[in-house]
Amino acid sequence: MGALANHAFSKMNGIGNEIVVVDLRDSSAAVSAEEARAVASPAGVPYDQLMVLQPPRTSGTEAFVRIYNNDGSEANACGNGMRCVARQIFEATGKAALTFETRAGLLNCWRDSAPGLYTVDMGSPKFDWRDIPLAEEFRDTRYIELQIGPIDAPVLHSPSVVSMGNPHAIFWVDDIDVYDLARFGPLLENHPVFPERANITLAHIVDRDHITMRTWERGAGLTKACGSAACATAVAAVRLKRANRIVHVALPGGSLTVEWRERDDHVLMTGPAVFEYEGTFDPALFASVA
Numbered sequence: 001m002g003a004l005a006n007h008a009f010s011k012m013n014g015i016g017n018e019i020v021v022v023d024l025r026d027s028s029a030a031v032s033a034e035e036a037r038a039v040a041s042p043a044g045v046p047y048d049q050l051m052v053l054q055p056p057r058t059s060g061t062e063a064f065v066r067i068y069n070n071d072g073s074e075a076n077a078c079g080n081g082m083r084c085v086a087r088q089i090f091e092a093t094g095k096a097a098l099t100f101e102t103r104a105g106l107l108n109c110w111r112d113s114a115p116g117l118y119t120v121d122m123g124s125p126k127f128d129w130r131d132i133p134l135a136e137e138f139r140d141t142r143y144i145e146l147q148i149g150p151i152d153a154p155v156l157h158s159p160s161v162v163s164m165g166n167p168h169a170i171f172w173v174d175d176i177d178v179y180d181l182a183r184f185g186p187l188l189e190n191h192p193v194f195p196e197r198a199n200i201t202l203a204h205i206v207d208r209d210h211i212t213m214r215t216w217e218r219g220a221g222l223t224k225a226c227g228s229a230a231c232a233t234a235v236a237a238v239r240l241k242r243a244n245r246i247v248h249v250a251l252p253g254g255s256l257t258v259e260w261r262e263r264d265d266h267v268l269m270t271g272p273a274v275f276e277y278e279g280t281f282d283p284a285l286f287a288s289v290a
């Protein structure tokens with residue numbers, strides 16, 4: 001039956017990115033890909049990412065957080081989901097700052113001075129083609145040239161690529177709404193140059209302080225917001241010398257502020273985390289899970 005039957009969950013969102021949080025810190029059970037998919041099934045609780053808190057592995061951390069996309073795949077990083085997890089633990093503990101561990105490493109989170117906003121230190125971006133990863137060598141990842149058959153939109157051939165713990169490709173366009181991202185997204189996500197697939201973003205630089213964007217997420221499809229994509233996009237724009245180190249990023253579900261801090265190379269993402277409802281998983285959801 002697995003780890004989640006009859007277990008409590010919180011449904012939250014980070015600027016419209018649908019997040020389910022499950023606290024399994026008192027258990028040694030792990031969530032399988034099949035269980036994660038069962039939660040996302042029509043009878044379950046719709047989500048883009050399922051954030052599962054497991055017992056801490058490193059002293060000084062609150063939890064090891066495993067992150068599942070709704071196709072059951074696991075991600076190393078999820079900015080919006082981490083703000084939701086942080087809000088839940090801030091409210092439970094009253095602490096002022098928290099450290100979590102993810103497959104992307106240790107992440108520090110704190111409450112912003114503005115009420116209702118939370119900051120996650122997403123760590124350092126990576127640009128080397130081996131770290132993103134790409135299937136072949138590209139010396140300069142500020143732009144790479146993709147060989148793409150069925151896409152006849154030239155701007156969708158030369159993205160910037162960045163790892164923010166997970167792989168991102170950012171396509172710079174004049175208007176983020178004219179391209180059919182639901183059609184191009186899956187083709188680009190699964191392009192052979194991305195051996196671990198990639199999150200696909202269309203972004204427009206409004207001015208040095210403002211970017212608009214929308215994302216087709218690896219493993220989750222079109223979402224209202226992707227926090228790590230906002231960080232990757234801000235960093236890529238700074239690398240191209242087209243944005244300042246602190247930039248406001250507008251996504252379909254709301255806005256984030258992203259700072260790529262010069263002194264330690266870390267990327268700080270600030271935004272809200274909204275609590276929607278809580279519940280208990282119906283065991284019937286997992287009846288066919290091995």
Ligand SMILES: N[C@@H](CCC[C@H](N)C(=O)O)C(=O)O
Binds near residue numbers: 048166226227228229
């Ligand atoms: N929505 C997330 C990103 C979640 C993971 C992503 N789909 C991946 O597989 O890399 C965010 O807010 O960062």
